[in-house]
Amino acid sequence: MERVGVGLLGYGTVGSGVGTLLRDCADDISLATGKQVYLAKVLELPGFSHPDLDAGLVVHDVGEILADPEIQIVVELIGGVDAALEFERAALQAGKHVVTANKQLIAQHGAELFDVAEQSGAHLRFEASCAGAIPVIKALRESLAAAQVDTIFGIVNGTTNYVMSAMSDTGAPYDEVLKKAQELGFAEADPTEDVSGKDAAAKMAILSSIGFHSRTTLADVPYEGITGITAADIAHATSYGYVIKLLGVAKLIDERVNVRVYPAFVPMDHPLASVGGAYNAVFLESRHFDKIMLYGPGAGSIPTASAVIGDIIGVVTTAAGGFVRNCTCYRDLAFFPHADMVSSFYVRLQVTDKPGVLGQITPILGEEGVSVRSMWQSGRDDTAELVLLLHPAREAAVTASLERIAALECVQGEPTTIRVEGEEPR
Amino acid sequence: MERVGVGLLGYGTVGSGVGTLLRDCADDISLATGKQVYLAKVLELPGFSHPDLDAGLVVHDVGEILADPEIQIVVELIGGVDAALEFERAALQAGKHVVTANKQLIAQHGAELFDVAEQSGAHLRFEASCAGAIPVIKALRESLAAAQVDTIFGIVNGTTNYVMSAMSDTGAPYDEVLKKAQELGFAEADPTEDVSGKDAAAKMAILSSIGFHSRTTLADVPYEGITGITAADIAHATSYGYVIKLLGVAKLIDERVNVRVYPAFVPMDHPLASVGGAYNAVFLESRHFDKIMLYGPGAGSIPTASAVIGDIIGVVTTAAGGFVRNCTCYRDLAFFPHADMVSSFYVRLQVTDKPGVLGQITPILGEEGVSVRSMWQSGRDDTAELVLLLHPAREAAVTASLERIAALECVQGEPTTIRVEGEEPR
Numbered sequence: 001m002e003r004v005g006v007g008l009l010g011y012g013t014v015g016s017g018v019g020t021l022l023r024d025c026a027d028d029i030s031l032a033t034g035k036q037v038y039l040a041k042v043l044e045l046p047g048f049s050h051p052d053l054d055a056g057l058v059v060h061d062v063g064e065i066l067a068d069p070e071i072q073i074v075v076e077l078i079g080g081v082d083a084a085l086e087f088e089r090a091a092l093q094a095g096k097h098v099v100t101a102n103k104q105l106i107a108q109h110g111a112e113l114f115d116v117a118e119q120s121g122a123h124l125r126f127e128a129s130c131a132g133a134i135p136v137i138k139a140l141r142e143s144l145a146a147a148q149v150d151t152i153f154g155i156v157n158g159t160t161n162y163v164m165s166a167m168s169d170t171g172a173p174y175d176e177v178l179k180k181a182q183e184l185g186f187a188e189a190d191p192t193e194d195v196s197g198k199d200a201a202a203k204m205a206i207l208s209s210i211g212f213h214s215r216t217t218l219a220d221v222p223y224e225g226i227t228g229i230t231a232a233d234i235a236h237a238t239s240y241g242y243v244i245k246l247l248g249v250a251k252l253i254d255e256r257v258n259v260r261v262y263p264a265f266v267p268m269d270h271p272l273a274s275v276g277g278a279y280n281a282v283f284l285e286s287r288h289f290d291k292i293m294l295y296g297p298g299a300g301s302i303p304t305a306s307a308v309i310g311d312i313i314g315v316v317t318t319a320a321g322g323f324v325r326n327c328t329c330y331r332d333l334a335f336f337p338h339a340d341m342v343s344s345f346y347v348r349l350q351v352t353d354k355p356g357v358l359g360q361i362t363p364i365l366g367e368e369g370v371s372v373r374s375m376w377q378s379g380r381d382d383t384a385e386l387v388l389l390l391h392p393a394r395e396a397a398v399t400a401s402l403e404r405i406a407a408l409e410c411v412q413g414e415p416t417t418i419r420v421e422g423e424e425p426r
Numbered sequence: 427m428e429r430v431g432v433g434l435l436g437y438g439t440v441g442s443g444v445g446t447l448l449r450d451c452a453d454d455i456s457l458a459t460g461k462q463v464y465l466a467k468v469l470e471l472p473g474f475s476h477p478d479l480d481a482g483l484v485v486h487d488v489g490e491i492l493a494d495p496e497i498q499i500v501v502e503l504i505g506g507v508d509a510a511l512e513f514e515r516a517a518l519q520a521g522k523h524v525v526t527a528n529k530q531l532i533a534q535h536g537a538e539l540f541d542v543a544e545q546s547g548a549h550l551r552f553e554a555s556c557a558g559a560i561p562v563i564k565a566l567r568e569s570l571a572a573a574q575v576d577t578i579f580g581i582v583n584g585t586t587n588y589v590m591s592a593m594s595d596t597g598a599p600y601d602e603v604l605k606k607a608q609e610l611g612f613a614e615a616d617p618t619e620d621v622s623g624k625d626a627a628a629k630m631a632i633l634s635s636i637g638f639h640s641r642t643t644l645a646d647v648p649y650e651g652i653t654g655i656t657a658a659d660i661a662h663a664t665s666y667g668y669v670i671k672l673l674g675v676a677k678l679i680d681e682r683v684n685v686r687v688y689p690a691f692v693p694m695d696h697p698l699a700s701v702g703g704a705y706n707a708v709f710l711e712s713r714h715f716d717k718i719m720l721y722g723p724g725a726g727s728i729p730t731a732s733a734v735i736g737d738i739i740g741v742v743t744t745a746a747g748g749f750v751r752n753c754t755c756y757r758d759l760a761f762f763p764h765a766d767m768v769s770s771f772y773v774r775l776q777v778t779d780k781p782g783v784l785g786q787i788t789p790i791l792g793e794e795g796v797s798v799r800s801m802w803q804s805g806r807d808d809t810a811e812l813v814l815l816l817h818p819a820r821e822a823a824v825t826a827s828l829e830r831i832a833a834l835e836c837v838q839g840e841p842t843t844i845r846v847e848g849e850e851p852r
Contacts, residue, residue, distance in 0.1 A: 021572070021714070028572035031639070031756040127569065133715035135561075135569035143553065143561035143736040146447070146454035213457070271700070271721075288447070289559035289722060289729040295697075296718035303715040310569040317751060318744070325743060330457040 001030065004316055005040030007065035007096070009087055010078035011050050014101055014128070015042070017305030018075060019053070025309065033316040040071050045078060062087050066094045073315055075308060076100040085109050092116045092124065099311040101128035101304055104193075107202035107218040110209070114327035123318065124326045125311035130203040131156055131280040133303035134296040135310065140210045141328055144284065144292075149211040151285035152250040153421070156203045158278030158298035159194035160226050160246040162186040164263070165276045168243050173231045186278055197223030197246060197261040204248035208259045211284070212252050214333035216259050222338060223261035233348060233418060236387050237265050240346075240374075243273045247421055256336035264421040265346050272422060339396035344373075344420035346389055347402065350412040351377075353384035357410045361386070368401040369393065383412065389420065427456065430742055431466030433491035433522070435513055436504035437476050440527055440554070441468070443731030444501060445479070451735065459742040466497050471504060488513050492520045499741055501734060502526040511535050518542045518550065525737040527554035527730055530619075533628035533644040536635070540753035549744065550752045551737035556629040557582055557706040559729035560722040561736065566636045567754055570710065570718075575637040577711035578676040579847070582629045584704030584724035585620035586652050586672040588612040590689070591702045594669050599657045612704055623649030623672060623687040630674035634685045637710070638678050640759035642685050648764060649687035659774060659844060662813050663691050666772075666800075669699045673847055682762035690847040691772050698848060765822035770799075770846035772815055773828065776838040777803075779810035783836045787812070794827040795819065809838065815846065 006022060008015055022029070022039045029037045042057045043065055044050060050058070065071055074091035076098060078084055084105050088098050093116060100106070106113070106126050117124040127137045140149065155161050159181065166177045178195070181187035193199045201223035208216040226246050237244050242265035250259040266273050271293060275281040280298030285291045297303040318324075351357045358377075365372060376387040390398065402415050432448060434441055448455070448465045455463045468483045469491060470476060476484070491497055500517040502524060504510055510531050514524050519542060526532070532539070532552050543550040553563045566575065581587050585607065592603045604621070607613035619625045627649035634642040652672050663670050668691035676685040692699050697719060701707040706724030711717045723729040744750075777783045784803075791798060802813040816824065828841050 025572040025574065028574065028639075032571040032754065133573075134718055135565045138564065138569050139561045142740060143564050143733070145458040145739050146451040146735055147559075147732050148451065148454065213454075271697075274697070286732075288732045292560060292720070292722035294718070294720055297716050302713075306573050306712075306714045307569070309572055313571050314568060328458070 001034070001036045003036045003038060003070065004072050005038060005068060005070035006312065007041045007043070007068065007071040007074045008039060009043045009062065009065070009074060009076045011042050011044060011048070011053060012077065013301045014304045014308065015077040016050070017301035018077065018308050021302065021305050021309050029309070029313060032313050035316055037312060037316060040068060041065050062090070066090055066096070071096060073097045073099060073312055075312070076102055079104070081105055081108060088113055089116055092120050092122045095120050095122055097123040097125075097315045099125045099308055099315060101126070101308060103129035103199065103202040103206060104218065107205040110206070110217070111215060111327070117324070117326045121324055123315045123324055125315060126206070127311045128304050128307035130206055131282055131294070132158070132296065132298040132300060133306045134280060134282065134294045134298070135307070136207065136282050136294050137210060139292075139294065140207065140284065144286070145328070147286045147288045149284050149286045150252040152204070152207050152211045152282065153247060154282035155245055155272060155275050155280050156248045156282065156298065157194055157200040157246055158280060159187045159191060160200070161275065161280070161298070162278045163195070163226060164229070164244055164246060167229070167231065167234050168238070171231055171234065174227065174229060195225045195227050197225040200246060200248045200261040204250055204259050204261055207248070207282070208250040208257060209329055211250065212257050212331070212333060213329055214257055214331040215329045216257060220335060221259045221261060224263060226263050228416065229263055229418075232385070233416065236346070236348065240265070240389065241268050242266060242420070243268060244418065245272055249421065251336070253336045256334045258336040258338065258341060260338065262419055264419045266422045270422040339394070339399070341395050342392050343395055343398070344390060344392045344423065345398055346418045346420055347387070348416040349386040349405070351384050351386050352410045352412065353379040353382055354410070357384070357386070360408055360410060361405055364404045365390075365401050368397045370397050370401050428461045429496065430461050430463045430498050431494065431496035432463060432738065433466055433494065433497040433500045434468045435488065435491070435500060435502045437468050437470060437474070437479060438503065439727045440730045440734065441503040442476070443727035444503065444734050447728065447731050447735050455735070455739060458739050461742055463738060463742060466494060467491050488516070492516055492522070497522060499523045499525060499738055501738070502528055505530070507531055507534060514539055515542055518546050518548045521546050521548055523549040523551075523741045525551045525734055525741060527552070527734060529555035529625065529628040529632060530644065533631040536632070536643070537641060537753070543750070543752045547750055549741045549750055551741060552632070553737045554730050554733035556632055557708055557720070558584070558722065558724040558726060559732045560706060560708065560720045560724070561733070562633065562708050562720050563636060565720065566633065566710065570712070571754070573712045573714045575710050575712045576678040578630070578633050578637045578708065579673055580708035581671055581698060581701050581706050582674045582708065582724065583620055583626040583672055584706060585613045585617060586626070587701065587706070587724070588704045589621070589652060590655070590670055590672060593655070593657065593660050594664070597657055597660065600653065600655060621651045621653050623651040626672060626674045626687040630676050630685050630687055633674070633708070634676040634683060635755055637676065638683050638757070638759060639755055640683055640757040641755045642683060646761060647685045647687060650689060652689050654842065655689055658811070659842065662772070662774065666691070666815065667694050668692060668846070669694060670844065671698055671701075675847065677762070679762045682760045684762040684764065684767060686764065688845055690845045692848045696848040765820070765825070767821050768818050769821055769824070770816060770818045770849065771824055772844045772846055773813070774842040775812040775831070777810050777812050778836045778838065779805040779808055780836070783810070783812070786834055786836060787831055790830045791816070791827050794823045796823050796827050
């Protein structure tokens with residue numbers, strides 16, 4: 001049986017999972033591919049040590065992996081952008097196929113890597129970069145290749161979904177829940193990339209690129225995170241019948257692309273509202289099939305490794321025939337301006353608690369063409385909290401209103417704004 | 427650009443959808459495949475006429491399609507088993523790739539067709555045979571090929587789900603709801619294959635074969651339908667906090683396979699409970715990824731045609747490399763005996779309304795080792811209705827109890843039994 005060596009770059013959470021599955025599923029993989037796929041070498045990064053790993057497998061110079069003729073597939077799981085880009089580029093140039101979970105690299109340097117892969121006839125696969133074990137990239141790239149998908153939205157970051165779910169369930173504040181999540185392993189020691197929305201933005205850039213066949217990079221995806229969400233926002237959401245979720249939303253509007261990441265009020269009876277813990281769920285919409293939802297674990301060692309193994313099997317079976325298709329961005333669509341998007345908003349303001357405040361605020365909304373759907377005010381001491389739910393309006397109008405409102409003497413600090421999504425029965 | 431002709435057998439609901447998509451998505455398909463895929467010929471069956479179809483495309487002899495060298499792909503959508511088997515076999519022998527939505531054919535004659543395809547180096551693809559537009563077969567066959575899936579269960583028949591949902595929503599009896607479903611196009615004029623569970627059984631045979639890598643045919647899948655479900659059962663389900671859904675359930679137990687189709691009580695807070703109308707949802711479970719759910723339209727012209735188009739694109743792109751893998755049943759697992767399955771049951775009995783009835787029934791359950799979780803009785807005239815929810819027990823024990831109970835003089839007619847599924851938090 002032909003042997004196919006795998007070179008693993010990085011042996012952290014996902015890397016060790018890939019090692020485990022290559023060993024535990026060796027029989028299934030060889031039955032599925034007709035080849036013996038085995039872990040040939042592991043690049044251990046400076047400062048890390050893995051005593052559980054067979055010392056004969058460990059190398060400290062990526063060159064040893066690139067020069068090994070038995071290694072046909074390089075699995076890059078070191079993350080980050082700089083070294084990973086260099087390693088993936090070198091591997092592709094050396095004619096190795098590359099499988100990766102590195103969403104930031106694909107979202108920021110995908111075009112370059114696809115070009116290099118194209119030139120050397122190598123595969124570049126990245127199912128594990130989005131939504132963990134859920135095969136959403138394969139579904140979009142292959143099954144729905146001509147299905148004219150026009151909306152991709154959902155929960156694509158497990159850490160923030162864990163935090164939002166726990167804040168909803170317990171009423172505890174953000175900092176406390178985040179600390180707990182770190183203790184339980186649901187958030188990293190430095191959670192910035194997750195809680196800022198940058199991780200979700202990279203994933204949405206990738207899904208948008210594939211779903212709409214037009215390149216979207218991280219730079220094209222504005223993102224808001226969850227760090228500003230307070231227990232008060234959660235409580236207001238609950239009282240109005242919503243939960244707050246960090247959503248990725250990609251839309252094709254008049255043949256233009258709009259992709260963003262933001263926390264949103266989601267109605268409690270919407271399927272996304274019940275996606276708890278570190279699970280992910282992605283809705284795909286198209287006039288061909290109405291809607292398809294894919295749900296599953298969005299992170300974790302073995303689930304993410306399972307997606308890597310799926311890609312390895314895909315490479316091994318497809319490479320046998322010599323057919324390679326990496327980039328599917330055969331369109332070059334413009335972007336739809338964010339200011340022209342129409343959205344509903346929840347707005348929370350601190351105002352001086354005295355008569356006439358509403359009389360100053362509501363005319364501004366009216367002048368900008370923004371109408372109020374519901375309003376709630378409660379005073380404490382000299383300060384009142386004013387909560388507004390706005391009807392859908394052009395975001396530019398909402399932004400202009402809020403700038404004018406924030407400048408009022410009776411308004412203290414900056415307004416908190418959170419979009420409302422999923423209102424229409426989907 | 428190379429041209430790839432498609433020969434379509436049958437031009438009914440799905441066939442006309444395929445015709446529409448081949449025309450409307452021609453650009454996307456050629457951008458995705460690098461080839462011009464076009465509808466070359468349509469086999470019109472005796473007794474049918476399609477005036478909307480370009481007369482130049484219509485043929486009445488399948489031989490004209492098989493002999494056309496431009497036709498590389500035959501799409502079989504006539505359904506049924508006999509003629510379809512003959513046509514698919516002939517197409518594969520002629521070296522054509524075959525794409526089909528015919529679940530009964532694959533579930534009953536898959537092994538033979540895979541052999542023929544293997545010999546001629548042709549692809550045989552059948553994504554549209556299960557769960558309409560949802561790419562569950564591709565996910566199982568490719569992404570999760572080595573993921574050691576051990577449970578596949580869900581709602582895989584749109585007609586019965588429509589009927590069950592409508593019975594729950596309206597309280598109307600089965601016959602009335604079915605008639606309405608037929609008027610609305612959600613049920614066929616002869617709905618037997620759907621309402622009997624046979625359609626779902628064929629789909630579960632296919633999903634089980636792929637998921638567990640071991641052949642399961644229709645004959646291996648006992649099925650119960652929904653024709654015996656009464657408004658009373660629905661009302662009892664509601665009062666206990668359940669909905670009734672027709673489920674397909676495939677399990678790998680101690681390396682043995684058990685696949686069945688039956689109506690089941692599903693807790694109202696289970697994700698499957700909220701799958702309404704003609705939608706389908708399939709849960710896949712594995713120790714690698716816990717659970718993945720795929721949800722989407724289970725039927726309909728364009729959604730099902732969308733799955734056919736996905737297969738056509740897959741064949742065109744993969745065939746270019748010459749790599750063919752059809753059958754993935756590389757194991758030969760035994761079947762787990764149905765009598766040894768452990769299940770919870772809802773039981774509804776008509777009993778004579780006089781003292782001592784329970785005193786006759788409950789000892790029998792105790793003797794057979796079946797314990798009662800809850801019981802409800804209401805009398806009307808001389809007859810009382812007795813409803814039991816049983817704790818999980820070996821099905822052989824439940825069957826034995828109920829046979830003894832049915833033989834009691836105080837019990838009228840046959841007991842109604844419906845399994846309870848999804849109790850554990852999944």
